[in-house]
Amino acid sequence: MDAHLIDRIRGARRVAVLTGAGISTASGIPDYRGPEGVWTRTPSAMNAFTLKNFRADPGVRREFWRTYAGHAAWRAEPNAAHRALADLDGAGVAVRVLTQNVDGLHQRAGLAARKVLELHGTMHTTRCTGCRQRFPTPEVLARVQAGDDDPACERCGGILKLDVVLFGQTLDGEVLGHARNIAAASGLFVAIGSSLQVEPAASLCSVAVQAGATLVIVNRDPTPYDDDADFVLRQDIEAVVPQLCAAIRGS
Structure with missing residues (x-):
């Protein structure tokens, strides 16, 4: 690893980490936009991730539920990158993870739930779009696997949707505001495995850079924010994130 990078990040005490799908591919969860990504291989699959289509078309909902009933994330385990971030927090560094992922692997790796901000929601709970009642997703998927391929809310009959943010759906303002405050307060901001194409x-x-933080981007492909970064790493995420965390600790 570059000596200048090591010197720059050694001893960082406030670390904010933005993670995208790329951090979980080593856990067996496919990304979306990569060469073998879900939407690269099946562009029509994006239809099921659009709120308008999901609400309007029972066929889209059936495809969505079929996809998640067999999703690899239910079988996935945290990989070395997830564990390294949890270990960094355990070593006394103030780590906050802002994740675009919905898989819950950061928490399973050992990070406290309060230190993980799920920007795009979670696949582990499901909510009624009508009465807003929340259900554990495994209970809903059990209904799907039993033949109810477009499950409705058992309380009001409304449309059920995973607690994830779909295209056409705005992020929770409180969550986004909290994320911006974390980014602005960080001394080191690391973006890992994100295409950085999805706003906000x-x-x-940009929030972190404008506040004076060092920006490190770890991603296989170029991103729109590479020019703003102090360091851009194209290395394997599962290999390089533990090295970054060790450098921060000074070990």
């Missing part, structure tokens, strides 16, 4: 989450990089 990607703009957290």
Whole structure:
């Protein structure tokens, strides 16, 4: 690893980490926009991730639920990158993870839930779009697997939707405001495995830079924020994130 990078990040005490789908691919969860990504291989699959289509078309909902009933994330385990970030927090560094992922792997790796801000929601709960009642997703998927391919709310009959942010749906203002405050307070901001194409989450990089933070981007492909970064790493995420965390600790 570059000596200048090590010197720059050694001893950082307030670290904000933005994570995208790329951090979970080593756990067996496919990304969306990569060469083998879900939407690259099946562009029509994006239809099921659009709120307007999801609400209007039972066929889209059936495809969505079929996709998530067999989703790899239910079987996935945290990988070395997830564990390294949790270990960094355990070593006494103030780590806050702002994740675009909905898989819950940061928490399973050992980070306290209060230190993980799920910008795009979570796949582990499901909410009624009508009465707003929330249900554990495994309970809903059990209904899907039993043959109810477009499950309705058992309380009011409304449309059920995973607690995730779909295209056409705005991020929770309180969550986004909290994320911006974390980015602005960080001394080191690391974006890992994100294409940085989805706003407003990607703009957290700019918030951090404008506040004076060092910006490190770890991603296989170029991003729109590479020119703003102090360091851009194209290395394997599962290998390089533990090295970054060790450098921050000074070990």
